[in-house]
Amino acid sequence: MGVADPVPWDASDPGLAPIGVPLVDLLDRVLATGVVISGDVVIAIAEVPLVRLSLHALLSSVSRRVPAPWTDGGPL
Amino acid sequence: MTDTAPAPATAHDRPAAAQDGPATAHDRPDRTVATWVFAVGRAYGAEDLAGAAGLSAAPVRPLAFAGLTAVVQDVPAALFGREALTERLSDPGELERCARAHHAVVTAAAACGPTVPMALATLYLGDERARAALTADAGRFRTALERVGGRVEWGVKVYARPDAAGARPGVPAGGVPGPDAPGAGRAYLERMRGVQRAREEGRSSALRTAEEVHAALSALAVAARRLRPHGPGASGERRTQVLNAAYLLPESGADRIAAAVEELRGRAGAGVDIETSGPWVPYSFAGEA
CATH class of the missing domain: 3.30.70 (Alpha-Beta Plaits)
Known part of the structure; x- marks a missing residue:
């Protein structure tokens, strides 16, 4: 049953993934880490609409409250 | 996160057609072009970054500030304003595309020396604004570069x-x-x-x-x-x-x-x-x- 093999570095869908980095790990990093400085164009990365649509994979508290936007379980 | 910005000006609030000439001058305020910052390092040459596509058709290029170098790219302001960008990043496919493009540039930059990645969607209304914001944080970048080097x-x-x-x-x-x-x-x-x-x-x-x-x-x-x-x-x-x-x-x-x-x-x-x-x-x- 649901025992997934470790995601190999280069196994993502080639159509979506020019680089084979696991998306969920990549989003962990580009959204939640890296240097944050004040920008001119402030987008609400921590606010609900984006969190709901893109980070349900990352945030259990959110994914329990709102329906998953990816009916197929996401790109990975 | 980014909500500490003093003035959340958005690129798309400005009239897009305010400029007559082609949008190529980097140090002149240009309402049609925004500057996306990917990463900061000590020094990069234009040729080091030429291979990375980034998020638009414009070249990924170095931008010097305070003795350091940022890796930046011009992106169309109309597509990268607050609402437009929030909308696009709310789409899982677009988010993935942007995240992977950002990551590809960060990775290419890191191949040239110690590199501090920026969070996704660090954007300025032109190079001068980017330079000012980056310079204000130059101390943090230096500390971070010390930490991640090698x-x-x-x-x-x-x-x-x-x-x-x-x-x-x-x-x-x-x-x-x-x-x-x-x-x-x-x-x-x-x-x-x-x-x-x-x-x-x-x-x-x-x-x-x-x-x-x-x-x-x-x-x-x-x-x-x-x-x-x-x-x-x-x-x-x-x-x-x-x-x-x-x-x-x-x-x-x-x-x-x-x-x-x-x-x-x-x-x-x-x-x-x-x-x-x-x-x-x-x-x-x-x-x-």
């Missing part, structure tokens, strides 16, 4: 498997009584209690393993950081993630972490999976420690 990040995740050994105890040896058999209700309750108990035991043992893994790898690492564990169901995942951590190691440390993880796997037993990813540009160690 080092890479490894991601390690620990999962508890739902079908771990002992997850189906309590089934009586003689089989499950049919629904009408005497004692069926009690047997059912006992069975459910057994499943519950096994689940709790499996979970606490997985959490113990997570702590052991984190302690062992932290001892190997220059720095360690726990990221937020992914929720249940992430990407179709059916295991419970009990550790999502990042470790900063010297570039030569790949063998050491692989050996340590191998040993931890042996100790962890059957119900737990330990997965690694990397080497990453040290995203998780770029900001404040």
Whole structure:
């Protein structure tokens, strides 16, 4: 049953993934880490609409409250 | 996160047709072009970055500030204003495209020397604004560059498997009584209690393993950081993630972490999976420690 093999570095869908980095790990990093400085164009990365649509994979508290936007379980 | 900005001006609020000439001058305020910042390092040449596509048709280029160099690209302001960008990043496909494009540039930059990645969507209304904001934080960048120089990040995740050994105890040896058999209700309750108990035991043992893994790898690492564990169901995942951590190691440390993880796997037993990813540009160690 649901025992997934470790995601190999280069196994993502080639159509979506020019680089084979696991998306969920990549989003962990580009959204939640890296240097944050004040920008001119402030987008609400921590606010609900984006969190709901893109980070349900990352945030259990959110994914329990709102329906998953990816009916197929996401790109990975 | 980015809500500390003094003036959340948005590019798309300005009239897009305010400029007659082609949008090529970088040091002149230009309402049609915004500057996307990917990363900061000590020095990059234009040729170092030529191979990376980035997010628009414009070249990825170096931008000097305060003795450091940022990796930037012009992007159309109309497509990268607050609302337009929030909308696009709300689409999983677009988010993935942007994240991978950003990451590709960060990775290309890191191949040329110590590199501090910026969070996704760090945008300015032109190079002068970018330079001013980056210069204000030059001290932080220098500290971060010291920290990440010659080092890479490894991601390690620990999962508890739902079908771990002992997850189906309590089934009586003689089989499950049919629904009408005497004692069926009690047997059912006992069975459910057994499943519950096994689940709790499996979970606490997985959490113990997570702590052991984190302690062992932290001892190997220059720095360690726990990221937020992914929720249940992430990407179709059916295991419970009990550790999502990042470790900063010297570039030569790949063998050491692989050996340590191998040993931890042996100790962890059957119900737990330990997965690694990397080497990453040290995203998780770029900001404040």
